[in-house]
Amino acid sequence: MASNSFGKIFKLTSYGESHGHSIGGIIDGCPAGLEVSVEAIQKGLDRRKPGSSEITSPRKEDDQIQILSGLFEGKTTGAPIAFSVLNKDQRSKDYSKLKDVYRPSHADFVYQEKYGIRDHKGGGRSSARETISRVVAGELARQLLSSSGIEIAAFVSQVGPIKMENSSSNLEARWGNAIRCPDDSIAKEMISYIEKVRDEGDSTGGAITCVIKNCPVGLGEPVFDKLNARLASAMISINAVKAFELGSGVKASSMKGSEHNDSFLNDEGNIRTKTNFSGGIQGGISNGNDIELRVHFKPVATISKEQNTVDKDGNELVLEAKGRHDPCVVPRAVPIIEAMAAMVVLDFVLLNKTSKM
16 A cells, blocks of 8 residues: 655654554654654644544544654654554444445445455544544644744534634634534534434534644745645545635635735735735745635545445445444544644745755
8 A cells, every 4th residue: 555655854654544553653854853742742632532522433542642753852853753542442343244345435345446455444544543643743743833933723614504604813712612613603503413413323514624824925836736736635635525625715716806816915014915815825835824725524424324335246235334433524623634734834844945045
């Protein structure tokens, strides 16, 4: 299985399966001398882990990180940073009846066809539990970026038909409820909707908005390595993501140029744009405005309603899935979105140091 690495200078290589011994990885290219807060990394993992609220999977995992190399007296040495997180609450027997069954909208069929073998327990490598390694690397990247004043905040802006129309200035409020939405009244509607869908044996999709603040002008490498292209690739690589938008996103296709163009202005000696339909990126390069993006997730594929499918021999059957699953992934995906954004931005910050003498 190829392509288990992400990044060019700041690079993560991950390993592990949902019901294996552990999930982990190696971070290469992290500059030496960074004072690392393992507690901050753990906080990101705690926000991603299952069992954190009534609207997430009841699987109970501590998800305690173990740093195996690359740190000395609390600082990075420049050597590869190896880490692992143990899997403790596997219930592999829950998947015994799925050994030869292809679950609708899962990776079972394509894995079997591509590799001729698959780990049916919890989805194996295709499980969202793989994202643990991304959160670890992303939280480390965030600590590096914070020294330059770059801040990244994601929040749930949609669950099913319920949308948060206006972005909130108090994004820290997103951690005050189970859904990770900064508008508490909208959050309550979202939670009620998820509970309703869950009780019906179904699932729902949603969307996450991410804002990157204080990003310097000049990040991004035309033509094939635009900042928006790398961000899109990073987000689409996350399990269950179906669409990516930047700035005005899909609304741009129904706007006129006179409506969409971001006019430049002089803001006390700093060149800025009056509007931000570009989402902070023009020509694939950051322009100094906030980078605003949205990531859309499909409904969770595993539901307890009866579904028609086939087994590996093509025999038709009716599947009623069992096990512990999220009725909606977006609450736990917020730290994953932030992590992927942090890794992309840090990679370009480091790459930018080679742009000119």
